[in-house]
Amino acid sequence: MLNKFIITIFATFFLNSFAIAETFEIKMLNEGAGGKMIYEPNYLAINIGDTVLFLPTSKGHNAETVKGMIPDGAEKFKSKVGKEFSVTLMNEGIYGIKCTPHYSMGMVALIQVGAAVNLDAVKLVKQKGKAKGKFKSLFEQVK
Numbered sequence: 001m002l003n004k005f006i007i008t009i010f011a012t013f014f015l016n017s018f019a020i021a022e023t024f025e026i027k028m029l030n031e032g033a034g035g036k037m038i039y040e041p042n043y044l045a046i047n048i049g050d051t052v053l054f055l056p057t058s059k060g061h062n063a064e065t066v067k068g069m070i071p072d073g074a075e076k077f078k079s080k081v082g083k084e085f086s087v088t089l090m091n092e093g094i095y096g097i098k099c100t101p102h103y104s105m106g107m108v109a110l111i112q113v114g115a116a117v118n119l120d121a122v123k124l125v126k127q128k129g130k131a132k133g134k135f136k137s138l139f140e141q142v143k
Contacts, residue, residue: 021047048091054079060081064078066096068125078100089111095113
């Protein structure tokens with residue numbers, strides 16, 4: 001009887017955690033409030049199990065994880081250029097995102113899932129061109 005009770009409590013908690021998951025949108029833009037070749041927003045703080053939907057508002061963009069800028073155990077991803085893409089993030093930590101064609105122009109984003117457990121490691125990753133300054137600014141937003 002106690003085992004059934006424990007299983008019921010665990011199942012209820014587990015299922016409810018997914019029931020409250022949210023979807024967040026990031027627009028991929030040639031130009032926006034923050035300048036040219038940007039993700040809008042370029043920083044998100046979300047919960048484990050939330051989904052991020054990348055919208056190709058302007059042509060020629062994609063979303064790809066930056067090598068070395070994902071939490072341990074997380075899977076890297078790369079969308080097709082010009083296509084809508086969604087990803088559900090299940091590992092806690094910081095995810096660095098780049099637009100492959102416009103990375104050196106500073107088209108990057110940072111997604112914080114839960115606690116920033118890998119912040120020190122992602123800060124050590126070398127960046128190209130304007131991405132270096134953009135990531136430095138984004139790191140200041142991490143909570």
